[in-house]
Amino acid sequence: MMKFKEVFPPNAYSEAAADKITYARDGSEFEGLVKAVVYPTTKEQIANMIMLGKSEKLHFTIRGAGTNTLGACVPANSVVVDLSRMNKILEMTTNSVTVEPGVILSNLLKEIQKKGLFFPIKPLEYKVCSVGGLVAMNSFGLDIRYGRVENWIEELEVINGNNQKLKISGPQLKDFVGMEGTTGIIFSIKFKLLPAPLPKTVSIFKFNTISALMEKYDFVSKNKHVTSVYFLDEFCSSFLELGSSLLLIVEYDNDNGVIKNDEEIAKLDGFMEKLQHLIINKKYVSKEDPYIPIENIPKFIQWLRKNAIPCYGYMHLGIFHPCFRESSPLNTELYNIVKILNGSVPGEYGIGIKRKQFFSNPKLSRIKSNHDPSKIFNRGVLID
Numbered sequence: 001m002m003k004f005k006e007v008f009p010p011n012a013y014s015e016a017a018a019d020k021i022t023y024a025r026d027g028s029e030f031e032g033l034v035k036a037v038v039y040p041t042t043k044e045q046i047a048n049m050i051m052l053g054k055s056e057k058l059h060f061t062i063r064g065a066g067t068n069t070l071g072a073c074v075p076a077n078s079v080v081v082d083l084s085r086m087n088k089i090l091e092m093t094t095n096s097v098t099v100e101p102g103v104i105l106s107n108l109l110k111e112i113q114k115k116g117l118f119f120p121i122k123p124l125e126y127k128v129c130s131v132g133g134l135v136a137m138n139s140f141g142l143d144i145r146y147g148r149v150e151n152w153i154e155e156l157e158v159i160n161g162n163n164q165k166l167k168i169s170g171p172q173l174k175d176f177v178g179m180e181g182t183t184g185i186i187f188s189i190k191f192k193l194l195p196a197p198l199p200k201t202v203s204i205f206k207f208n209t210i211s212a213l214m215e216k217y218d219f220v221s222k223n224k225h226v227t228s229v230y231f232l233d234e235f236c237s238s239f240l241e242l243g244s245s246l247l248l249i250v251e252y253d254n255d256n257g258v259i260k261n262d263e264e265i266a267k268l269d270g271f272m273e274k275l276q277h278l279i280i281n282k283k284y285v286s287k288e289d290p291y292i293p294i295e296n297i298p299k300f301i302q303w304l305r306k307n308a309i310p311c312y313g314y315m316h317l318g319i320f321h322p323c324f325r326e327s328s329p330l331n332t333e334l335y336n337i338v339k340i341l342n343g344s345v346p347g348e349y350g351i352g353i354k355r356k357q358f359f360s361n362p363k364l365s366r367i368k369s370n371h372d373p374s375k376i377f378n379r380g381v382l383i384d
């Protein structure tokens with residue numbers, strides 16, 4: 001590793017035991033082995049790192065903020081490439097912003113808002129996730145109208161496993177967006193921006209029965225001003241001290257909602273974040289993210305209730321988050337139920353290490369071998 005080490009200044013290369021422990025894990029239950037941790041700050045460093053790393057037979061695990069819950073940042077005796085120091089907003093115009101991958105999404109959203117502009121992809125973990133991770137996972141926010149982040153990328157700059165610097169746009173984006181870091185390192189992203197929308201309003205509806213909830217959902221989903229509909233079951237509403245009923249929290253892009261006051265709305269926004277912590281505090285450490293088609297949502301909720309599985313979700317996207325205590329057999333049964341109900345896993349969080357065995361996609365393997373034939377990036381993730 002002597003030559004490889006010299007790519008980085010001393011404060012950007014570590015073989016310290018504490019770092020090896022920290023970077024052995026991400027937000028999942030998996031644990032791997034770390035050879036070293038590096039913190040590049042330029043694309044030139046990344047290119048040199050790849051060149052020397054290849055000659056020394058090293059391979060790399062790419063890491064943004066490390067929130068992934070499926071092991072996509074878990075190293076396999078690899079050099080962990082922490083991109084958090086590449087955190088500059090490079091340029092902002094009235095319709096685009098160009099950023100380095102380590103920018104934290106919430107910081108970017110603040111800067112965009114200051115200019116009276118809007119970036120529509122805001123996933124639940126926006127306060128911690130990096131934009132590089134957002135793109136590599138092809139994440140989506142909670143407003144159904146905007147889809148996944150792929151719709152909001154104008155151009156990417158990447159270095160692939162052949163050590164080629166590429167500028168990518170249009171259909172070629174698929175070679176990197178959603179590939180979970182298996183094809184190369186994204187070092188610059190140009191996002192599209194919109195003018196700021198009008199303030200939202202919110203209504204909360206409580207139900208005792210699944211049929212009443214579905215009836216209300218059917219009604220609100222016909223309103224073209226509805227942007228998001230959150231579902232909370234009795235467990236989640238009681239964790240939040242909102243009673244213990246089934247709940248729908250409906251967001252509108254006009255004044256149709258009952259709650260119009262900015263402060264109240266900000267408080268509600270905090271609910272879903274607070275819920276994440278409460279669920280973990282109650283020792284529900286594993287969360288799944290199945291997609292369930294609308295017609296089968298009642299059967300799915302019945303199954304959850306029968307098995308006392310806390311769950312929240314996004315009715316408008318058909319994505320639910322059942323929460324499990326560690327090594328619950330129901331976690332595996334969930335996959336069968338989802339299949340029976342014509343749903344799919346993953347709905348949201350990707351594939352990583354955890355779900356690889358359930359998905360083999362020859363198209364992904366072809367993309368991987370074009371860009372990373374020697375498999376230097378993210379070994380064990382997404383594709384073998």
Ligand SMILES: Cc1cc2nc3c(=O)[nH]c(=O)nc-3n(C[C@H](O)[C@H](O)[C@H](O)COP(=O)(O)OP(=O)(O)OC[C@H]3O[C@@H](n4cnc5c(N)ncnc54)[C@H](O)[C@@H]3O)c2cc1C
Pocket residue numbers: 026027061062063064065066067068069072073083101122123124125128129130131132133134135136137138139140141142180181182184185186187276348349378381
């Ligand atoms: C509580 C919680 C809520 C979530 N809510 C949502 C949600 O609402 N919607 C949604 O879609 N997803 C959601 N997710 C999943 C989420 O999108 C991703 O975990 C997140 O965007 C990844 O950001 P990160 O910086 O933590 O990436 P990491 O976890 O660090 O990395 C994720 C993947 O991206 C790769 N990667 C990171 N940076 C780069 C780069 N520069 N170049 C190439 N590859 C890279 C990594 O190798 C890894 O494979 C949630 C996750 C959690 C834990």
